[in-house]
Amino acid sequence: MSEQWATLGVDLHLEPAGTGGLRRGLTDALRDAVRTGRLAPGTRLPSSRSLAADLGIARNTVAEAYGDLVAEGWLTARQGSGTRVAERAAAQPTAGPATAPRRRVPERPALSLIPGSPDLASFPRAEWLRAARRALAAAPHDALGYGDPRGRPELRVALAGYLARARGVRADPDTVLVTSGFAHALRLVGTLLAARGARAVAVESYGLDAHRALLHGAGLGTPALPYDELGTDPGPLGDEGAVLLTPAHQFPMGTALHPDRRAAVVDWARRTGGLVLEDDYDGEFRYDRQTVGALQGLDPDHVVYLGTASKSLAPGLRLGWMVLPPALTEEALAVKGGVDTVGVLEQLTLAEFLTSGAYDRHVRASRLRYRRRRDALAAAVAARAPEVRVTGISAGLHAVLRLPPGTERTVVQAAAWQGLALPGLAFHRHPEAVAEQVDALVVGYGTPPDSAWAGALEALCRVLP
Template identity: 70%
Template sequence: MEKRWANSEQGAESGRERKRERGPVPGLGIDLHLAPSGGAGLRRGLTDALREAVRTGRLAPGLRLPSSRTLAADLGIARNTVADAYADLVAEGWLAARQGSGTRVADRPVPAPPRRPAATPRVPGRPAHDLEPGSPDLGSFPRAAWLKAARRALADAPNDVFGYGDPRGRPELRTALAGYLARARGVRADPERIVVCSGFAHGLGLLAQVLRRRGLDSLAVESYGLDAHWDLVERAGLTTRPMPFDALGTVVGDGDGDGDGGGDGGDVGDGRGGGPGGARSGAVLLTPGHSFPLGLALPPGRRAALADWARRTGGLVLEDDYDGEFRYDRQPVGALQDLAPDRVVYLGTASKSLAPGLRLGWLVLPPDLVTEVAETLGTSATGVVEQLTLAEFLVSGAYDRHVRAARQRYRRRRDALVAALAVRAPEVTVTGIAAGLHAVLRLPPGTEESVLRAAAWQGLSVFGLSRFRHPRATARAADALVVGYATPPDHAWAGTLEALCRALP
């Protein structure tokens, strides 16, 4: 009887299946994770498992369940057992069955999962305005243009792009990057010397591992920077040694010919001992185009001295060009890599120009590092679709158009910031604004902590300059705020600026 019933219903099901081939039916054929108990109580075990899944909310109200035939095949049980379990739960009100619409989870209130008690806030109120540096305006991501590039890239992509491929990254992207970096940043780039990674931190971690295996025990860094980067390097076994700085920025060696190193009345370091050699390191990490967070460009004489040190000693320079696209009041400062392409690693990302969530970065490497870095990477850590899309974005000119529009928008924000502070907080000096996405607001001596407390009361999330000082740095800069003016969305900028002015002395 069971066999005849199943065959009869199978015929009806086959007719329905032929109709379904004309268009998809939402929810049909979904996978369910169920573990019904076996033995004589299989029907009861399945009923209990389904009931529990509905009761706990794992199966959402309105979800269409698989047909009895499909679920029976998935579980390896008789179809009648599934049909009977469905019928039991319909009778209990857990499921609902209607002619022509299958069996669905009934609409019932589902208890919300228990919530952990909220943590006690460290500052009054919840920050309403984000001025932390390090991110662009995420609302300005070019969704339509990116989607268009993705469609073109996927339409033209051969099937083999979805394999593991070259660990250095897709050749389409490496070729596009080589062309863009050469014309826009002055980088001497060969596609064969480019490795695609998942952002700056990922690339820095790869390099730190390679340097440690090569016998280096330290990396010279700037006195002010990001502790996340220092921690990453030290986890790889390298000690970070901060270099001194003066009014012109990082001091890269004695007698570099750019100023007397004497400081400017307590604002800066003393400039003695200097640079990667003075730090006893065979490698140095710095942001020569726009130091973070101080906002200074390394002067030409110091750039030349650093390149000369690398060539003379066999040292390695890791150049972080973190916001190279955004220059406002000066000619673009080219990449340091151009001065010594065989001794400088150029690190770039799309995090500031597009969005950090893309997880797209690149290393332009000296020839002797390419194989070792690629082997350390193993397989490309960035999705092939994102790589192909960025390649198309670059080649089509969409990237340049987006950057130019973003540059104008961020410049307007910067100008509004400077104008407002000139009127509302004349004792505050704004520096580091010729480029980048942040400004340094120099405060009266001894006021950094009190201004941060006032900013918290105004609902501002902002950092003091001391937050970025290396724990072993001997020099100390003035009290200041580091204001990331790119982060707030356009509609919130005026309110954020007003709150900032209220917090300043």
């Protein structure tokens, strides 16, 4: 993606609707985006020519809608500055009776820095559509029938090649199992482990409660492992049967697992016959150096590699994969039920996206975008909140902001009043965590679209101590 192309405009998601015609529908959609805060004050809107091209409507229609909103005071238009969202004073909450003041947090925050999602507005729609057309044109007729429960062979071959090249995974297409996202994969592995007699899957002191819930649903315990400056400590591992780790970029703490501990957890698996479940959720996104290779490359017989397109493309695609130890492949297929559970067109499209080089191009462009956002976040925090530290390696789609002791809850509440959704670190802490308790925010800088990023960052800086 060239710098010139990136400066031509901003992404702006609008859905003109209603019975009053295109101009009325566009005006209403823009007004609603400003009123709800989705377009923050000062945001520069695309030119009328650019937005008209994006929406497939006449340029005059856009210009007239802009003019209506300038007249109403929602937008401003100045020569050389373009059309922008007008600055306006923040609405003050209306107090009730003096004896019982009433305050209400907005039900739907206008801005979100919740981690776990990429910038969905940057999904490569045109390139994905072209790949889908090529894949469908080339697909054999039997591809549209009941498929191999492992997934389409085109995708398994493409994934094996890509993961070997980009992540250092040692994979054979026959050991790749396509799933409906990470949660589906973890549910399958949990069921498999329970059937083999495992009693628990050890997990990290910080992580997602949804993942623990999936394992509990399979009848497995989820004891927490200690966490310190070297990452998760596998020392206490015993006969749990498996351990779930995010070694390349611990979620949410943002550290890479120390090499000594990578070796230690593999040694544990070899010694006990246990399994390491490697969640490589954002392994492509490292900004300061080449990313650390997958743990699976150290011992493919004892590591189940779990990957997904949810961070690199979009979670709505529901595309994930496992690279299984050869000895577990048949057991995993039996647990899956002997049927393919992922849409064949999505599989064929992703295979074409990978083999054509479009996936690499998209990841490189995304890497540049997210690195700039992380740099902007670090610079803004350093300038406006010197007591707050951005921690973790330069990677992924989120960062941890260490706060002064005792301030996390207050900052999260203040963010809600600013119309900003973001979690404190306590939200991701295991109930039995073996780690120092610190006050921090988990900031998903990959989540907002470009048009909302500046507003979200400004709202964040306003609430930092």
